[in-house]
Amino acid sequence: MERRSFLLLSGVLVGMVTIPPSLYFVSPGIKRYAARLIEKELSYLKLDKAGVSNYIKDYFKNGSNNVMANVKWKVLYYSRSDSNNSNNINDLLRYYLLSTDFFLNQMDVSKPVNYIGIFDPYKSPIANPYSYILLPKIGVNNWP
Amino acid sequence: MKNDKYDLIVVGTGFASSFFLQKYLAKSKGNKKILVLERGYFYSHAEKLKVRRGESAPDVKYEPKWDSLVENFNPRKDWHFTTGYGGSSNCWWGCTPRFMPSDFKMQSLFGVAQDWPISYDDIEPYYDEAEEIMQISGPDATPFPKKGKYPLPAHKFTKVDEILNKKYGNQYISQPTARASRATANRNACMASSTCGTCPVDAKFSIENSGMTVYQNPQVEIVYGAQVYKLETLDGVARKVCYVKDDKDFSVEGDVIALGANPFFNTNILLNSGDTNKFTGKGFGEQLGIQVLIYLDNLSNAGGSTWVNANGYMLYDGKHRKDYAACLIEVNNAPFIRFEKDKWLNIASFRLVFEDLPEDKNYITTSANKLKPAVHYEGRSDYAEKAFANAKKQLPEILSCLPVERLKYLDPFPNEGHIIGGTRMSANAETGVVDKHLVHHKYRNVFVLGAGSFTTYSAANPSLTLSALSLFAADKMF
Numbered sequence: 001m002e003r004r005s006f007l008l009l010s011g012v013l014v015g016m017v018t019i020p021p022s023l024y025f026v027s028p029g030i031k032r033y034a035a036r037l038i039e040k041e042l043s044y045l046k047l048d049k050a051g052v053s054n055y056i057k058d059y060f061k062n063g064s065n066n067v068m069a070n071v072k073w074k075v076l077y078y079s080r081s082d083s084n085n086s087n088n089i090n091d092l093l094r095y096y097l098l099s100t101d102f103f104l105n106q107m108d109v110s111k112p113v114n115y116i117g118i119f120d121p122y123k124s125p126i127a128n129p130y131s132y133i134l135l136p137k138i139g140v141n142n143w144p
Numbered sequence: 145m146k147n148d149k150y151d152l153i154v155v156g157t158g159f160a161s162s163f164f165l166q167k168y169l170a171k172s173k174g175n176k177k178i179l180v181l182e183r184g185y186f187y188s189h190a191e192k193l194k195v196r197r198g199e200s201a202p203d204v205k206y207e208p209k210w211d212s213l214v215e216n217f218n219p220r221k222d223w224h225f226t227t228g229y230g231g232s233s234n235c236w237w238g239c240t241p242r243f244m245p246s247d248f249k250m251q252s253l254f255g256v257a258q259d260w261p262i263s264y265d266d267i268e269p270y271y272d273e274a275e276e277i278m279q280i281s282g283p284d285a286t287p288f289p290k291k292g293k294y295p296l297p298a299h300k301f302t303k304v305d306e307i308l309n310k311k312y313g314n315q316y317i318s319q320p321t322a323r324a325s326r327a328t329a330n331r332n333a334c335m336a337s338s339t340c341g342t343c344p345v346d347a348k349f350s351i352e353n354s355g356m357t358v359y360q361n362p363q364v365e366i367v368y369g370a371q372v373y374k375l376e377t378l379d380g381v382a383r384k385v386c387y388v389k390d391d392k393d394f395s396v397e398g399d400v401i402a403l404g405a406n407p408f409f410n411t412n413i414l415l416n417s418g419d420t421n422k423f424t425g426k427g428f429g430e431q432l433g434i435q436v437l438i439y440l441d442n443l444s445n446a447g448g449s450t451w452v453n454a455n456g457y458m459l460y461d462g463k464h465r466k467d468y469a470a471c472l473i474e475v476n477n478a479p480f481i482r483f484e485k486d487k488w489l490n491i492a493s494f495r496l497v498f499e500d501l502p503e504d505k506n507y508i509t510t511s512a513n514k515l516k517p518a519v520h521y522e523g524r525s526d527y528a529e530k531a532f533a534n535a536k537k538q539l540p541e542i543l544s545c546l547p548v549e550r551l552k553y554l555d556p557f558p559n560e561g562h563i564i565g566g567t568r569m570s571a572n573a574e575t576g577v578v579d580k581h582l583v584h585h586k587y588r589n590v591f592v593l594g595a596g597s598f599t600t601y602s603a604a605n606p607s608l609t610l611s612a613l614s615l616f617a618a619d620k621m622f
């Protein structure tokens with residue numbers, strides 16, 4: 001399942017089967033550890049706590065990500081897994097940042113990071129941060 | 145159906161069929177009877193968007209999953225395609241590089257597989273024409289010969305692209321693409337959302353938004369829900385097309401028949417018709433795609449204007465193709481993100497796409513169900529696998545002009561979306577299935593269109609080339 005949701009975001013998977021949310025029960029424990037994983041790796045940002053928990057709720061509600069409820073988030077948390085060695089964590093964090101105003105605010109770490117709705121190009125106009133529309137290349141590069 | 149007999153019967157409404165019809169209609173005198181048999185239905189882009197937004201849309205029933213339509217004998221291998229009006233132009237992602245001239249001469253240049261019975265020069269004008277119809281965005285300098293400009297300007301480079309383009313010139317270009325760089329008469333400009341399978345803003349070319357009015361032409365009659373499974377043949381001539389509609393069998397007479405179903409179904413139709421050519425169904429496959437993430441120090445990859453922003457040819461052509469495959473690099477703008485402070489967008493993503501060879505171990509046959517081809521795919525060739533091993537060795541040097549921290553290779557994709565081969569083109573019936581005009585070597589009134597006809601695979605995406613071949617075949621034969 002790691003691979004499936006990963007491929008979904010990288011835009012390769014087609015014909016996804018949506019799993020009805022009611023089939024899955026996501027316990028508060030699972031959600032707590034998922035939130036902690038976000039807070040741990042992004043501790044240098046001013047995250048709005050309520051936003052993180054709303055995001056987690058929405059993330060697990062989303063059909064395809066619901067499967068992720070089966071992932072042992074607690075184990076991931078205590079096994080020191082992070083976005084570099086777990087695709088699940090990477091996806092969770094990636095969707096999170098994409099679903100906030102972080103890129104709209106030009107990655108300004110002094111500003112609080114607010115959740116503005118799950119990243120979904122079909123439902124909201126939040127652009128891909130790599131796009132010239134959001135971040136023109138001028139001003140974001142300092143190399144060489 | 146209005147008639148018992150037709151001048152032309154076309155199977156399918158994807159790229160292959162639509163571009164063939166486009167040219168056929170342009171050359172006919174306006175008094176032809178043409179029948180189009182399409183297994184699926186019209187399921188509009190607007191309805192698809194509703195489904196993607198989670199709204200209900202009854203037409204979703206018109207999008208059967210690919211694996212319900214074939215018998216797939218390899219559970220580790222996927223073969224995505226969509227059926228219905230427009231075929232896989234609905235789900236494709238719009239990458240449209242041309243083939244390289246060398247792709248047509250694999251035997252004479254590298255001693256590998258076979259040469260095509262046509263050359264790059266033969267289809268060059270049809271590339272231009274297909275690019276005009278698809279309103280391709282692309283750069284002025286390309287690694288393949290190209291006389292005129294692309295219809296739309298190139299997409300914007302990122303800083304990473306600029307550095308690589310400066311170093312490699314026309315070996316690193318803004319990708320030629322059917323994702324519009326600016327609005328056209330029928331499409332909006334691309335916004336780089338990177339969900340091109342169903343584009344949220346309808347920027348990607350599809351048969352539906354193509355402005356090609358072939359299916360509205362009064363000479364053309366289209367029957368939906370018609371699954372073609374066989375041709376009735378007599379003395380090497382196909383007389384009738386047999387199909388199932390609403391669980392009933394039908395047949396209809398035609399002078400000329402053009403199969404544009406896709407390599408699986410074209411093969412199934414031919415084999416059910418008694419085609420005994422030893423290559424029919426053999427050597428199909430697809431390219432090998434592997435994603436590598438390039439972690440950059442101090443360099444953001446933002447600022448591109450579409451999903452695949454650039455194509456790299458640094459590993460494509462050369463003497464190495466005697467031993468291992470060409471590789472086309474697709475430089476991707478999908479939102480891969482880093483989480484270390486100040487490095488969020490310091491990552492580039494290359495998809496390495498390796499050509500493969502037609503090998504007998506991969507083949508398509510009929511199954512007990514006359515409507516369902518059986519797909520037997522054992523695996524890729526050593527030729528492709530070796531090329532991946534080589535790419536891993538060479539990439540650090542190729543990327544030495546960038547501040548690379550590390551590279552991370554992801555697992556190969558279960559599918560590349562490009563089904564190629566099965567009815568390969570050749571000079572004669574001893575070496576392939578169709579001739580250079582895509583006419584079956586035995587059934588001389590049957591065209592077998594699409595990427596099934598490719599003699600060898602190339603590393604480039606197939607749809608522009610197969611569309612150009614349809615234009616070429618219809619132009620030369622009518």
Ligand SMILES: Cc1cc2nc3c(=O)[nH]c(=O)nc-3n(C[C@H](O)[C@H](O)[C@H](O)COP(=O)(O)OP(=O)(O)OC[C@H]3O[C@@H](n4cnc5c(N)ncnc54)[C@H](O)[C@@H]3O)c2cc1C
Nearest residue numbers: 156157158159160183228231232237239372561594605607
């Ligand atoms: C996810 C994905 C991404 C892709 N991205 C790219 C890309 O970026 N660039 C690129 O070049 N290519 C891409 N492709 C490949 C591209 O979609 C195919 O090469 C192209 O669609 C093939 O065109 P075609 O007309 O031969 O077949 P199709 O487009 O598959 O059309 C076949 C038609 O025949 C009909 N049909 C099938 N069987 C029957 C039957 N028995 N009777 C009657 N009608 C029948 C179908 O309904 C359909 O209308 C992608 C494919 C996928 C799946």
Ligand code: SF4
Nearest residue numbers: 334335337338340343
């Ligand atoms: S990148 Fe986005 S806007 Fe462009 S074609 Fe793909 S989905 Fe559409």
